[in-house]
Amino acid sequence: MSLPKTVLNVGCGPRGRPHGFAGFDQGWTELRLDIDPAVEPDVVGTMTDMSAVATGSVDAVVSSHNIEHLYPHEVPLALAEFVRVLKPDGRLLITCPDLQSVCARVAKGELASPLYESDSGPISALDIMYGHRGAMGAGNLFMAHRCGFTLQVLADTLQACGFPRTAGIARPEAFDLWMVASKAPLTDTDIRALAIQHLPRRA
16 A cells, blocks of 8 residues: 655645645545644745745645745745755646736726625635735734736746746636646656646636
């Protein structure tokens, strides 16, 4: 019987919340990392300093709407940490806002107009670009956004920082990007298989 694989959930949020990533259920053990001790993570740390996680110790890293909270110069530091903790055949699944689709709505004059409803209420382009105003107004400045990506910029950034193969999608209807990346130089067939396993289907 094969041993369970470990997926490091960066910015995991509150204990008990499902990670929501396809392909990391059966046969995977979740290791939770967060900057906020109040959410009771397995590991307290930041994306730019995950020193509590051993080098080459996890099979996958998942990051949902975290990377946009970094300053641009911090992004390579965080991705270097992702590369460091991954095993040689490790994979990354990352999702973040799609500034191209958001800016298209801003160009139509919809900067502050609600674009969709979330569990936290209506979300506007302002919230997507700069961070959720309600959460920040309540004192959670961890929610501030300090950088952003288009699909091509995200792929180029990952490849420049140690992930030679990537496959991703932009979902304008959801204003987000999803990308899977490998630490190893996979074949076209293998990276396509990871994309099928982990990326959401377009609406």
